[in-house]
Amino acid sequence: GAVVSQHPSWVICKSGTSVKIECRSLDFQATTMFWYRQFPKQSLMLMATSNEGSKATYEQGVEKDKFLINHASLTLSTLTVTSAHPEDSSFYICSAKGRDRRYNEQFFGPGTRLTVL
Amino acid sequence: DAKTTQPTSMDCAEGRAANLPCNHSTISGNEYVYWYRQIHSQGPQYIIHGLKNNETNEMASLIITEDRKSSTLILPHATLRDTAVYYCIVRASMKTSYDKVIFGPGTSLSVIP
Numbered sequence: 001g002a003v004v005s006q007h008p009s010w011v012i013c014k015s016g017t018s019v020k021i022e023c024r025s026l027d028f029q030a031t032t033m034f035w036y037r038q039f040p041k042q043s044l045m046l047m048a049t050s051n052e053g054s055k056a057t058y059e060q061g062v063e064k065d066k067f068l069i070n071h072a073s074l075t076l077s078t079l080t081v082t083s084a085h086p087e088d089s090s091f092y093i094c095s096a097k098g099r100d101r102r103y104n105e106q107f108f109g110p111g112t113r114l115t116v117l
Numbered sequence: 118d119a120k121t122t123q124p125t126s127m128d129c130a131e132g133r134a135a136n137l138p139c140n141h142s143t144i145s146g147n148e149y150v151y152w153y154r155q156i157h158s159q160g161p162q163y164i165i166h167g168l169k170n171n172e173t174n175e176m177a178s179l180i181i182t183e184d185r186k187s188s189t190l191i192l193p194h195a196t197l198r199d200t201a202v203y204y205c206i207v208r209a210s211m212k213t214s215y216d217k218v219i220f221g222p223g224t225s226l227s228v229i230p
Contacts, residue, residue, distance in 0.1 A: 004160075034217055043204070044161065044220040093160050095218070106218050108153075108160035 003027055004096050006109040013084055014117055021079045021112045023094030028103040029074035030096035035067070038091040038111075050077055084116045121205045126225040129199075135192040137224050139205030142186040148209055150181060151218070152190045154201040161204070161220075164190065195228045202226070 003026040013019050023033060032051050036044040048064075050056035050071035058064045068080040077096075081088055095108040122140045129135040141150065151166040165172055165179045167188075172179045178191040192199055204223040209216060 006160075036220075043202075043222050044155075046217060046219060049217055091158070095160075097216075105163065108162070110160045111158070113158070 002107045004107050004109040006112050010113040012115045015085050018082045019084055021092055023077045023109055025075050025096040028098040031099045032097045033071055033077040034095045035079050036093045086116045089116045121207055123205050123224045128227050128229055129195045131228050131230050135195040137190040137203050140187045141207045144185050144207050148207050150188045151206045153204045156201040197228050200228045
């Protein structure tokens with residue numbers, strides 16, 4: 001149990017385009033989802049937290065208009081990187097937490113590697 | 118969240134026990150010690166957590182000192198697949214909606230054949 005998937009696992013796009021990354025909780029309902037970004041040889045940095053049906057809460061320094069987060073259902077959250085630029089190239093990781101006692105921890109997805117040319 | 122300090126890197130011989138230390142001298146009474154690891158280019162994986170008693174599961178053991186100011190994660194028989202970055206995180210229980218895992222730099226463990 002407690003499987004979180006991400007799609008795609010990797011994506012290459014041109015500068016100026018927008019990219020959408022999906023995060024799904026496969027076997028539980030995720031009341032809260034988290035998005036992290038990780039640059040090479042660095043630790044994970046929390047970008048934002050979202051609760052189902054509510055607007056996301058962004059960490060300081062993260063542009064909410066650039067990184068659009070939608071948590072429209074209890075099993076799906078999306079992160080859209082708008083007008084992507086090479087400096088947005090990174091490893092994006094989501095995690096999900098459920099309300100049920102068995103899933104009341106943060107379970108992490110496998111990550112999505114974004115390369116912006 | 119309380120701050121933790123870990124060594125930047127460690128080596129361990131394959132088959133031997135890997136002992137990863139973590140200092141968390143400012144931990145408060147309701148904060149747990151969590152350990153995660155991240156194998157290269159993968160998402161983090163939960164290992165174990167504890168409050169004040171030592172804990173053991175199929176992956177590892179967690180030894181927390183009596184004053185709770187430090188802990189050690191023990192991988193009893195390290196294999197090459199245990200090569201990863203290990204993160205020690207101190208935080209309150211995940212029971213509230215807005216609790217979140219904040220990662221420090223972690224310890225890069227290399228298991229050597």
